[in-house]
Amino acid sequence: MLNISLIITAIMSLTMIGFGFLLSKKPPKEINCIIGYRSPMSTKNKDTWEFAHKYSGKVWIRSGVINAVVSVVLVLTLQNLSNYSQLMVALIYIQLIVLLLVIPLTEIALRKTFDNNGIKK
Secondary structure: HHHHHHHHHHHHHHHHHHHHHHHHHOOOOOOOOOOOOOOOOOOOOHHHHHHHHHHHHHHHHHHHHHHHHHHEEEEHHOOOOOOOHHHHHHHHHHHHHHHHHHHHHHHHHHHHHHHOOOOEE
């Protein structure tokens, strides 16, 4: 079970870090409905589109690194407990929540930086 837990932790963390780099360093050039961080606010104009990708990418990179460190420590520390399997399932759910936290954080940052029309404040 230890190996599976470490593999899942690595996959989750590398997913966040990898997509974080993609979003922040090589975002889609044009606003589109297929690829990228898409929300009503991020698709207002080119400025909001670029901001949303850079911001969400940075959040995912940081989250991925923190997730990797904390998860590996927890996996190794908790491995001798009798309810280890249940704890690892809970850890996976927490990792998914961290993965999805990029959405509200990016939306808050967009609204702090731009008005409702997508004009920088």
